[in-house]
Amino acid sequence: MNVFLIILGVVTVIAVLMYNSLIGKKNQVDNIFAGVDAVLKKRFDLIPNLVTSVAQYMEHEKSTLEKVTELRSLAMKPGISDDQKIALDAKLTAALGSITVAMEAYPDLKANENVMHLQRSLNEAEEQISAARRAYNQAVTDLNNAIEMFPTNMMAGWMNLQRKAVFEITTTERQNVNVHDLFNK
Amino acid sequence: MKSTSELTDFYYKELYPSLSKLEKTRTHILSQLKWYGAMGAVAFVIAAIWMGKNFGLLHPLMMGIVIGFAALASMTYRFMIQGYAKDFKAHIITPLIGAIDPHLLYNPDFVISQHLLQRSHLFQNKIDRYSGNDYVKGSIEGVSLEFSDVHAEYQTKDSKGRTQWHTLFRGLFVVAEFNKHFKSRTVILPDLAEKTFGNLIGGWLQSKNMGRDSVIQLDDPEFEKKFVVYGNDPIEARYILTHAMMKRIVQFQKKIPHPLFVSFVNNHIHIAIATQKDLFEPSLFTSLLDYKQAMEYVNTLNNTIGLVEELKLNEKLWSKA
Numbered sequence: 001m002n003v004f005l006i007i008l009g010v011v012t013v014i015a016v017l018m019y020n021s022l023i024g025k026k027n028q029v030d031n032i033f034a035g036v037d038a039v040l041k042k043r044f045d046l047i048p049n050l051v052t053s054v055a056q057y058m059e060h061e062k063s064t065l066e067k068v069t070e071l072r073s074l075a076m077k078p079g080i081s082d083d084q085k086i087a088l089d090a091k092l093t094a095a096l097g098s099i100t101v102a103m104e105a106y107p108d109l110k111a112n113e114n115v116m117h118l119q120r121s122l123n124e125a126e127e128q129i130s131a132a133r134r135a136y137n138q139a140v141t142d143l144n145n146a147i148e149m150f151p152t153n154m155m156a157g158w159m160n161l162q163r164k165a166v167f168e169i170t171t172t173e174r175q176n177v178n179v180h181d182l183f184n185k
Numbered sequence: 186m187k188s189t190s191e192l193t194d195f196y197y198k199e200l201y202p203s204l205s206k207l208e209k210t211r212t213h214i215l216s217q218l219k220w221y222g223a224m225g226a227v228a229f230v231i232a233a234i235w236m237g238k239n240f241g242l243l244h245p246l247m248m249g250i251v252i253g254f255a256a257l258a259s260m261t262y263r264f265m266i267q268g269y270a271k272d273f274k275a276h277i278i279t280p281l282i283g284a285i286d287p288h289l290l291y292n293p294d295f296v297i298s299q300h301l302l303q304r305s306h307l308f309q310n311k312i313d314r315y316s317g318n319d320y321v322k323g324s325i326e327g328v329s330l331e332f333s334d335v336h337a338e339y340q341t342k343d344s345k346g347r348t349q350w351h352t353l354f355r356g357l358f359v360v361a362e363f364n365k366h367f368k369s370r371t372v373i374l375p376d377l378a379e380k381t382f383g384n385l386i387g388g389w390l391q392s393k394n395m396g397r398d399s400v401i402q403l404d405d406p407e408f409e410k411k412f413v414v415y416g417n418d419p420i421e422a423r424y425i426l427t428h429a430m431m432k433r434i435v436q437f438q439k440k441i442p443h444p445l446f447v448s449f450v451n452n453h454i455h456i457a458i459a460t461q462k463d464l465f466e467p468s469l470f471t472s473l474l475d476y477k478q479a480m481e482y483v484n485t486l487n488n489t490i491g492l493v494e495e496l497k498l499n500e501k502l503w504s505k506a
Contacts, residue, residue, distance in 0.1 A: 032419060032420065035420045036420075039420075117504065120501075120502060120503055120504045121504045123502045123503055124365070124366075124502075124503040124504050127365075127424060127427065127503070128420070128424050130423075130427070131420050131421070131422075131423035131424035131425075131427070132420045132423075132424075134403075134404055134423045135419040135420045135422075135423050137404075138402055138403075138404070138419070139419070142402075
């Protein structure tokens with residue numbers, strides 16, 4: 001009888017620990033996603049400023065600027081899912097990257113203190129987003145590992161926890177910059 | 186910023202008059218010291234023989250005599266080297282620092298503030314004794330920087346109530362302005378646990394480290410192997426430790442043969458290099474013209490001041506003015 005009670009006690013303690021660690025990991029993912037959201041929003045706030053400041057100079061890139069504005073309004077719509085947000089963010093990063101590259105061709109822009117300050121703020125937001133993504137990926141990996149690894153996988157199955165997607169680098173970001181193209185614009 | 190070879194040239198060419206003068210003083214002190222040493226040894230032998238005849242060699246008084254002679258020897262040595270060390274710092278180290286950057290201030294007797302070492306969160310014991318020297322302060326390419334030799338100790342009491350002193354940190358402590366804004370605390374320590382106990386148990390031990398913030402796993406395998414990172418904000422820690430920054434820290438660690446401690450607190454980077462010795466001190470027993478000796482002075486200074494460029498602290502890509 002006593003032995004049975006001890007075993008029951010140990011099993012309960014292990015189960016509670018596993019349960020708590022899984023919940024902890026799940027909350028960490030949500031917590032860091034909130035951080036990702038905050039820095040994404042910071043970038044959204046900078047975009048209208050940038051677009052208005054550079055629009056008068058960059059006649060040829062009108063379509064890119066319009067695309068950026070459009071992506072921003074899409075991403076800021078209430079009620080879109082986390083996965084959609086991640087996908088929109090990747091597109092936005094690519095579009096902003098092409099603006100930065102195009103800016104190189106306008107000496108007037110580089111002389112404009114205001115635009116340069118915006119550019120630095122955007123760089124900062126960019127690095128914060130990249131940091132937040134890496135933090136999110138690590139938290140998601142921790143959670144996914146726990147969901148798939150024995151013995152927490154049994155508990156996770158019972159709790160109905162789902163694997164989450166990590167941020168992926170878009171293919172345009174992964175490609176090396178083609179210097180030849182840059183000079184032939 | 187000058188290269189190491191330019192500085193070595195400067196050391197041998199520009200400083201040659203001072204070097205040869207100091208070198209003469211050094212050989213003079215050394216011969217005096219040998220003479221005193223011989224006299225001391227003779228005196229000690231006589232004292233020992235006298236003790237042996239009257240009380241026996243194992244008498245407690247013998248211990249007193251040994252300690253007395255040792256204290257006398259170290260006092261003589263310190264007294265004799267004092268003026269030489271002072272001249273060395275005034276005529277060699279001061280111009281050498283001036284050659285690296287004329288805007289740097291150097292004070293041989295001053296030490297970096299104890300408050301900065303405590304603020305860095307690198308070492309957790311409280312500091313009971315704090316000393317140091319060779320303080321340098323200034324700005325390199327618009328980045329303010331200060332460093333000095335530091336010896337921080339804490340004390341414990343053993344079972345008999347005797348006080349014991351332990352070294353918490355001895356080496357070079359550098360504080361510089363960081364080029365990004367941050368509010369959190371990120372501490373990078375040499376990875377001892379993982380090295381000793383392997384990945385699984387070591388990793389578990391790290392996460393159980395009392396008094397530290399939570400462990401932050403980073404995505405650079407080489408960096409992870411060498412260091413463990415504690416921090417109170419996983420996003421900001423990665424904002425500071427970009428892939429490029431982690432690579433630079435690994436590169437810097439490869440260049441120096443001592444344990445490296447780095448922390449990011451209060452918009453500043455704190456770097457502690459545990460050399461375990463007092464730097465920029467002249468050695469009485471090696472020639473000042475010795476190439477290895479010269480390289481040590483030049484390299485230590487150049488690597489420390491060069492940290493600003495090495496870690497690209499002067500890069501102003503962000504909104505921090």
